[in-house]
Amino acid sequence: MSKLSGFPEFLPAERNVELIVLDHLRTVFDLHGFASIETRAVETMDQLLRKGEIDKEVYVLRRLQAGEGDSDSGMGLHFDLTVPFARYVLENAGKLEFPFRRYQIQKVWRGERPQQGRFREFTQADIDIVAKDELPFHFDVEVAQVMAEALSGLPVPQLTLQVSNRKVLEGFYLGLGIAEPTAVMPIVDKLDKVPADKIAEQLQTDAGLTAEQAATCLALADVRTTDESFVEAVRALGVTHPLLDEGLEELRQVVIGAAGAKGVDIVADLRIARGLDYYTGTVFETRMAGYEHLGSICSGGRYDQLASDGKNTYPGVGISLGVSRLLVPLVADGLTADRSVPSTVLVALVDEESRAASVDVASALRARGIPAEVAASAQKFGKQIRYAERRGIPFVWFPANGDEPHKVRDIRVGDQADADPATWAPPAGDLKPRILRTPSKEQNT
């Protein structure tokens, strides 16, 4: 009966927090015209192993009936939503309209060692825009805007969306006379974990830079501004290259375009390189105040080749939000909802014989969109009120009884008033579960 490590599950009130978050994300993505898709949980192993990076963390499937000696099914659980999306795009290219903007909110799995305490199942929310052959740059700005807006409404501490651009880095390195800029990026990308002097050393020993080149690369990585002034700061380092110019202008547009979302700071941060090969321009990472140890909770960027079928290439730009990565620690720290059920009203029961009358009240409320449940048994009213309290249901309805008219009580404050099942409504804020902020979450906006 012990819980499986790495497979987080929420209690009902906590799940209400997750639903509030997922609904908010969906609302924002819908408003911006992103289409919802879901892909199957499994991909063929050759799809999953195409990019080498995390092939060690795949869960392979075997049919139990296939027997011990039999081979695997040739399928594994997806470990992200990008590989399945690329496969979906190619598989349905003839039926999709490009540019195709989609969001995908699904679980992913990684076959981590149990003892590491990492998630082995978690929910991601990805948005991507993909085109056939060519994807105009303004979509980079759009993706940043949409995700900033989505992050903005979340019940979480202050977020910092860090934006960089691989063209800035590559152009800068080329302008510095470095022959192999791609060897520099993965080293600089470790600045979060490795001290700067070690990085400078590695740049010389592993990437063949001079001490001066290494120092200038580190100076670039130090540039970090909340507005477009990063352009001047980079120029001041005295390096020029056409690719650098292009990258600086792109980055400027993203930083300006994504600014203004409440609770989300936008920062041009040239330390962000994202080691992954496939990024070719804009790159994103996101930190959460007080939870920096989680690393980036929302990352992505521009990739000029999401997929290719030999005839067409499909460039894309996207960001992936780690919903579980964000929520599980916050919930562990006390983030929850005001109730464990969707019910706004508990309709009390005078006695078992009058259950039909209580059911009628509940039906009348539901007909007007008010979630209601009827008490499980005709206990004393005090016990029925406790029943509601334990679930966080804010209102208890006492059905008309003899000369007594219908009454409804806000059990949080004890206010009680006569009410008509055909017209009464709770305050709008009480209609759905809402976030409960525990003291430890007061760092929040």
Next chain:
Amino acid sequence: MSKLSGFPEFLPAERNVELIVLDHLRTVFDLHGFASIETRAVETMDQLLRKGEIDKEVYVLRRLQAGEGDSDSGMGLHFDLTVPFARYVLENAGKLEFPFRRYQIQKVWRGERPQQGRFREFTQADIDIVAKDELPFHFDVEVAQVMAEALSGLPVPQLTLQVSNRKVLEGFYLGLGIAEPTAVMPIVDKLDKVPADKIAEQLQTDAGLTAEQAATCLALADVRTTDESFVEAVRALGVTHPLLDEGLEELRQVVIGAAGAKGVDIVADLRIARGLDYYTGTVFETRMAGYEHLGSICSGGRYDQLASDGKNTYPGVGISLGVSRLLVPLVADGLTADRSVPSTVLVALVDEESRAASVDVASALRARGIPAEVAASAQKFGKQIRYAERRGIPFVWFPANGDEPHKVRDIRVGDQADADPATWAPPAGDLKPRILRTPSKEQNT
């Protein structure tokens, strides 16, 4: 690149149908106070194999990095939502409030042979009410009512919710003098697939009934009424037993209580036995007109022991709707949505330089809850209108340009009018994707 059989995936417009269905289910379950939960996709193998019935269809997980010679992870993908729910209830018994009513809408997996053309991944929507030690009967009625209401709003052909009660069957068999009624039920349950005379034979050879007993059992299985008249029909067979009386009264209450949902016929159908051991009272199955070959698309019942930890038992009653089982064939037959994106409005682009003006119009619409996207590029307006048409976006917005005011066109009919981004709204029915009924679906209500 060939699709994996048994793993259905929807195109964006089809996915909109699924979202409409899932949203409707969720709305009904929420209104009735059922709490949403999600359990992890995996269970330990010993949990999955506890009930013998479908142990052959489990997908077992192996970590790729564990190596060829290494053993399985000891975990498999869940094949239904009942086993995980029972485990969740026991694991969290101290933190849940009983009676606990929950819904769970998730994918499940079955390791079927690929060639069978069966689903290997599909979505189910389960509702259950579970209590500690004792669960009053009125919850059977409630579960039937809630699912009937949920089924009622679906964009599907006429449904028939067939209700029976194991107490009626068992009591009847006992009253007939049959010593082992549990041997009779699995045989009678096959009446759908096996001719009645074969069943009569089996009842004699396999369950030891006399020819007369077998005939009377088949007469009971013939009782099928849309109202409470089944009680008289059963009485007319001349069998009496206290358990039969109890079952008839229970079944009467469910049939009356669940009646009245539009598009859903409620039938007391004593052919329905459900072979599964764990049902102890009410049982449900559901057929869809024109799709009878699918079998039951929504089934469940009362089980007096959903779970037990030795100290407490947890009786429950629930129904499981096969969302994919229902939708995949309907979508294959042409059920779809009016658009492949959530967008209600495409904001046209006069030229690339005025993109900011178009983005402002889209933002103003979104601020009032109207999904809007901006054209990808400043093609001729005719091409931008085609862009909207191909996606099923009903309105194209032409931003103010010089002396020309903002204009919005309903491209389905060609109507165009001046409009203000701060106040214009589409008809409410155009705000979200809606079901498109193709001719083959006209059999629908």
